[in-house]
Amino acid sequence: MVFFIIFLLISFVYFQSNVTKTNNISVNKKTADITKPKFSINSNKQKISVTANEGNFLTEDKIMLENNVIFKSNKFKIYSDNVIFNKKNLVASSSNKSKFVSKNAYIDSVGFDIIQNGNIINFKGKTKLTLK
Amino acid sequence: MIKLIIFFFIIFYFNAAISRNAGETEITTEDGIEVFQEEKYYLLKKNVEIFSDDLELKGQLVKIFFEKDLYDIKELIASENVEFISELYNLRGKGNNVKFNIKDQKIFINGINSELYLETTEMLSDGKIIVNNLNSTFLIEGPNSKLISDNIYIIGSKIDGTFETINNKRDIANLNVEDKNKLNIRTDDIEMFSEKAVYDKKKSTIELFNNVLIKRGNEIISGDYGIINTTKNSYKVSSNNTKKVKAIIVDADE
Numbered sequence: 384m385v386f387f388i389i390f391l392l393i394s395f396v397y398f399q400s401n402v403t404k405t406n407n408i409s410v411n412k413k414t415a416d417i418t419k420p421k422f423s424i425n426s427n428k429q430k431i432s433v434t435a436n437e438g439n440f441l442t443e444d445k446i447m448l449e450n451n452v453i454f455k456s457n458k459f460k461i462y463s464d465n466v467i468f469n470k471k472n473l474v475a476s477s478s479n480k481s482k483f484v485s486k487n488a489y490i491d492s493v494g495f496d497i498i499q500n501g502n503i504i505n506f507k508g509k510t511k512l513t514l515k
Numbered sequence: 516m517i518k519l520i521i522f523f524f525i526i527f528y529f530n531a532a533i534s535r536n537a538g539e540t541e542i543t544t545e546d547g548i549e550v551f552q553e554e555k556y557y558l559l560k561k562n563v564e565i566f567s568d569d570l571e572l573k574g575q576l577v578k579i580f581f582e583k584d585l586y587d588i589k590e591l592i593a594s595e596n597v598e599f600i601s602e603l604y605n606l607r608g609k610g611n612n613v614k615f616n617i618k619d620q621k622i623f624i625n626g627i628n629s630e631l632y633l634e635t636t637e638m639l640s641d642g643k644i645i646v647n648n649l650n651s652t653f654l655i656e657g658p659n660s661k662l663i664s665d666n667i668y669i670i671g672s673k674i675d676g677t678f679e680t681i682n683n684k685r686d687i688a689n690l691n692v693e694d695k696n697k698l699n700i701r702t703d704d705i706e707m708f709s710e711k712a713v714y715d716k717k718k719s720t721i722e723l724f725n726n727v728l729i730k731r732g733n734e735i736i737s738g739d740y741g742i743i744n745t746t747k748n749s750y751k752v753s754s755n756n757t758k759k760v761k762a763i764i765v766d767a768d769e
Contacts (some may be wrong), residue, residue, distance in 0.1 A: 511543050
């Protein structure tokens with residue numbers, strides 16, 4: 384019985400020390416290449432501004448935009464969390480849950496592509512369009 | 516316990532099924548939606564389902580054209596196994612290619628096995644069916660074109676006419692039927708054949724032109740022109756050549 388109690392105490396002390404060790408580990412969070420990046424997609428008929436909380440270069444031209452990514456024109460907004468934006472050909476692509484909001488028109492999809500300087504927006508996969 | 520689970524299951528799915536609010540149009544697709552901003556249309560792909568107060572539609576590929584704003588719909592073109600129903604307008608139909616012109620209130624159905632049911636009137640064709648709700652006109656044209664109503668059955672390569680609305684119920688007011696290979700009109704007891712026919716509800720007449728043949732019971736009359744009084748259920752047949760009118764009385768025992 385005494386041995387059992389000692390075993391329990393040793394186990395408890397060992398467990399506590401491990402928890403302390405875990406708590407002491409500092410998270411070395413990678414800093415983003417760009418914070419609060421801003422771009423725009425311009426065409427003859429509209430300007431779409433692109434903002435996000437973070438941006439990381441995948442290649443020289445491709446940037447992964449992360450967290451609160453917003454595409455905004457005078458007619459609509461698109462919200463997503465992960466978008467790859469090619470600053471050379473101005474093509475944006477996402478495979479994450481996305482929401483399109485316009486006046487009395489809403490689209491929910493599992494990703495989108497913006498091509499031809501924003502003229503075509505391709506909402507991918509199972510998609511729902513609501514018109515009011 | 517099981518009953519309770521089933522109850523909550525039903526409530527959950529019932530709520531999901533009626534997620535659309537009144538006045539809203541909900542459109543779902545399996546393979547996405549493309550928005551063409553300059554051309555002003557949505558392209559909806561694979562197993563498209565549209566639910567609104569006025570219309571329910573299913574199709575494989577749907578183009579929806581909008582006006583200035585993305586919600587302001589002016590035209591819808593659906594293709595591949597299209598089916599639709601409108602309880603508000605008391606119509607349903609199906610076809611390979613269906614077009615709704617929202618502003619002009621026109622419906623176009625094209626292709627083989629096109630069907631439109633307008634209250635008690637059935638329109639069928641392997642060509643096209645067009646209904647204009649604003650001026651109450653319709654056209655059925657092409658192979659296997661048929662119009663079937665309460666007590667009349669019409670086959671012709673071109674059938675056009677007008678509706679009149681009495682007590683919120685549409686009824687055929689006028690009809691023009693054409694078929695170079697002989698049209699066919701059947702009422703309860705008269706069967707008619709000719710190249711052209713004109714129905715006038717006000718006059719209660721059906722006029723038949725060219726290669727006319729009328730069958731009623733054991734009578735078969737042929738000529739160049741025929742007129743049927745639909746109220747009196749009587750008819751006259753004449754010919755350009757007076758000797759040409761031919762009557763055959765078939766013995767009922769034969």
